Amino acid sequence: MSTTARSEDAPAAGDVAGRLREAGFVRLVGAAAGDALAASGVLARALADRDQPFQVSVADLPADAERATDADLTVAVGRADPVADCSITGAAEPASETAFAVARELDADPDVALALAGCVADGRAVGGSVAEAAKAAGIERRPGVAVPTTDLVDGLAHSTLVRAPFSGEPEAVADALADLGLDGADAADLDEGGRRRLASLVALRTVGDDAVPPRGGHAVERALRPFDGGPFATVGGYADVLDAVARERPGTGVALALGHDVGEAALNAWRTHARRAHAAVADATTGRYDGLFVARAETAGAPVGTLARLVHDYRSPEPVTLAVTDGAAALVADDRDLESPLATAAEGVDGTAAATGTTGRARFDVETGAVITAVREAL
Incomplete structure (x- = not known):
C-alpha cells in the first residue's frame, strides 16, 4: 500500500x-x-x-x-x-x-x-x-565560493551546490585553478580579486555550456557570494555538508546539528556523498518526455535525491525531473506541487512516497521502467 x-x-x-x-x-x-x-x-x-x-x-x-x-x-x-x-x-x-x-x-x-x-x-x-x-550578528556575504573547506581543490571537487566539468575530479579542479594562477591557493589567503576570479571560474564552468537550462543560472547563485561564518569555511559550505550528511550519515548529521565536535566525520561523509552523486550524474542514462526528464542511475544505491537536484538544476530541459535507481526515486519540479502526482504514482506501483512542495521521494519494489511509466501517467 x-x-x-x-x-x-x-x-x-x-x-x-x-x-x-x-x-x-x-x-x-x-x-x-x-x-x-x-x-x-x-x-x-x-x-x-x-x-x-x-x-x-x-x-x-x-x-x-x-x-x-x-x-x-x-x-x-x-x-x-x-x-x-x-x-x-x-x-x-x-x-x-x-x-x-x-x-x-x-x-x-x-x-x-x-x-x-x-x-x-x-x-x-x-x-x-x-x-x-x-x-x-555580522554574518555577511563576501565575494568567493561557498565551500566548507579552505582547501579549494577539496571544496570545489566535492561541492554538490554545483555541477561543473570538474565536479568529483580533484585533478581537474587543480588544473582549472592553475589556469587562473590559483594553484595551491588557500581560500583563507585569497584577496578580494582572487575571490572574484574564483567565483567567475565556477560560474562560467557551471553554466557556460549552452546545454545548461536557464534555471542553472539561478541555482549556481547558492554557491557564489557566500555568507562568512559558522563552524566551516562558509555558511554555504555548512549547508552543503548538512544536506550531504543528512543523506549519507544521518547519525553524524544529527550530532553535527546538535553542535557536537564531529566536523571531520561530517566532511568525510560530505566527500563520500559528493563522489557518489557526481559519479551518478556522469553515468546516468537520460530520457526526455513531454514535461519530464528522467535520469536513470546505473549504480544501485545512488543518492537519488542529490542526483535529481543536480540534474534538474544543471541538465534538465523539462519542468520536472525524475531520478531513479533500483528501489528508490526522487522528483524535483520547478513550481509544481508534487504531492498529488507522486501519491498517484506510488499507488500505481504499490510503493511508499512523500512530497513537500516541489520535491519528493519514493520507494518501490518493481522495475524502474514501471516507476517511470507511473510518474509519466501521474503527471
Whole structure:
C-alpha cells in the first residue's frame, strides 16, 4: 500500500512553541535533507536550553522513522507526517526559518549560522528573521565560493551546490585553478580579486555550456557570494555538508546539528556523498518526455535525491525531473506541487512516497521502467 504524507498549513511558531512547552518528552523526526536537519538542530538546542528531554532522528520517508519511543509530542520536520502530532513542513518557508522563530518563542538564543545554513540548503532566496539575525550578528556575504573547506581543490571537487566539468575530479579542479594562477591557493589567503576570479571560474564552468537550462543560472547563485561564518569555511559550505550528511550519515548529521565536535566525520561523509552523486550524474542514462526528464542511475544505491537536484538544476530541459535507481526515486519540479502526482504514482506501483512542495521521494519494489511509466501517467 502507498503511504504518502499529507500536506498541511504550517502551524504558527507560537502554536508549536506552546505545544513544546507542555511536552515532557519531545521527539523530532526530520527529513533527510539539509534544511530539515538544521531545523531539527535549532529546535533540539532550544529544548536542551530548557532542560527538556528530546530525541532527534532523520529518515528518508515518514514510514522509515522509528516509532517505538513513547514521546509526549512528535514533531515532523521538513515534511508532513500523518502520524506526527504536528509538522513543520518547510513548504511555505524553509523549515529552519520556522524553527528559528519557534526557538525564539521558547526564549532561546538560536544558533544563527545553523539556521542560516538550513535556509541556504533549502534553495530558496534567504530572507526573513534568519537573514535579519545574521546581519545583526555580522554574518555577511563576501565575494568567493561557498565551500566548507579552505582547501579549494577539496571544496570545489566535492561541492554538490554545483555541477561543473570538474565536479568529483580533484585533478581537474587543480588544473582549472592553475589556469587562473590559483594553484595551491588557500581560500583563507585569497584577496578580494582572487575571490572574484574564483567565483567567475565556477560560474562560467557551471553554466557556460549552452546545454545548461536557464534555471542553472539561478541555482549556481547558492554557491557564489557566500555568507562568512559558522563552524566551516562558509555558511554555504555548512549547508552543503548538512544536506550531504543528512543523506549519507544521518547519525553524524544529527550530532553535527546538535553542535557536537564531529566536523571531520561530517566532511568525510560530505566527500563520500559528493563522489557518489557526481559519479551518478556522469553515468546516468537520460530520457526526455513531454514535461519530464528522467535520469536513470546505473549504480544501485545512488543518492537519488542529490542526483535529481543536480540534474534538474544543471541538465534538465523539462519542468520536472525524475531520478531513479533500483528501489528508490526522487522528483524535483520547478513550481509544481508534487504531492498529488507522486501519491498517484506510488499507488500505481504499490510503493511508499512523500512530497513537500516541489520535491519528493519514493520507494518501490518493481522495475524502474514501471516507476517511470507511473510518474509519466501521474503527471
